[in-house]
Amino acid sequence: MTVSIVRFGGSNCDRDAERALEHLGIDAEIVWHEDGLPADTTGVVLPGGFSYGDYLRAGAMAARSPIMAAVREAAADGVPVLGVCNGAQVGCESGLTEGAFTTNESARFQCEHVHLRVERADTPWTAAYDEGEVIEIPIAHGEGRYEIADDRLADLEDEGRVLFRYCDADGETSPEANPNGSKHAIAGVLGERDSVAVLMPHPERATLPDVGPTDGQGVLRGFDQ
């Protein structure tokens, strides 16, 4: 089984993802988007970075690469797909998940450790955690504010497709603990299937023990179910 990490022009967390998955014993390879998705892929990572310089909108160009049609097909067949940071923006732009990640409320690039509350523990990405558990994972983005029309937001909440929310160390949400002004403090959402998820924080940067907290491991273990 091999997880494909899709590299676009300007991806820069592809090798981090590969190392983090290797550390967990999950076989992964970097795939150049123009080469297409390997037929036997057992999972897809849309990695972080600044694909195509964030031209037009973050993720907009990569989302229109032909490989994304194959990723959507694989996702519909139940292949696990995880979008991280720029990959989350690509995921929303390509219709894998609802909503959009746009300019932070602060209008600044923010690189910091944040707390996340696990909203669902019955998905592949969160099976390692308990519902309501607070984990610490870094963010590094300028365009991570989750936006969605109010009626769609209500449906997203009703359908339990909010995966992570920004919170304080005690698990409480508040404007102060919401780093980018996301609606309902949403940090990550699920697609139509629970096997598809996108999030702005970087679990691959919180996996190797040498570089700090390892709370992100559980998310990546979603490929090992």
Next chain:
Amino acid sequence: MTAYTATVTVRLKRGVLDPEAETTAQALERLGFELEDLRSADRFEVDLEAESAEAARERADEMAERLLANPTIHDYDVEVAER
């Protein structure tokens, strides 16, 4: 075939926060200008050849739908002029 320029203007929907516009408004105020509000928009000028103005508009419309705008956060409009 006639040569047209289709101008596609993409704006954030009303009610969607625009931190870039807010920052720009604050900078104008720091320069001593008085203003009530400021909105920003992206404008794309597409030169194309089409059978008619209507055909040019349809093509520009599809460009907006498929790439230039994100319907989750944007409204857009298209204007077509002969060039």
